[in-house]
Amino acid sequence: MTLIFAPDTIEFFPQTGIGQVEQTITQQQRGRVKFMASYWFARFYQPSGAMSAWPGTTVRVIGREGLTLLVAPIDEAF
Numbered sequence: 629m630t631l632i633f634a635p636d637t638i639e640f641f642p643q644t645g646i647g648q649v650e651q652t653i654t655q656q657q658r659g660r661v662k663f664m665a666s667y668w669f670a671r672f673y674q675p676s677g678a679m680s681a682w683p684g685t686t687v688r689v690i691g692r693e694g695l696t697l698l699v700a701p702i703d704e705a706f
Contacts, residue, residue, distance in 0.1 A: 638692075641691050645663060647661035649681045650683055671693075672698075672699060673700055687699040
């Protein structure tokens, strides 16, 4: 039996949403957010500089990669 590994593809949502950070997200480490009444792993999409989002911060949810949401700061346009 041959197993084929297919990397997760990025899916962008037709409309962005708002999530609340529950576990700190940094440029190099994913965290967790509450989005649409569920908790998800989350990471920054295209992180730049020394980005971080602390618990209680709101972020823009723009898509997902596998079971990890892709987020951006609220003030960043998408």
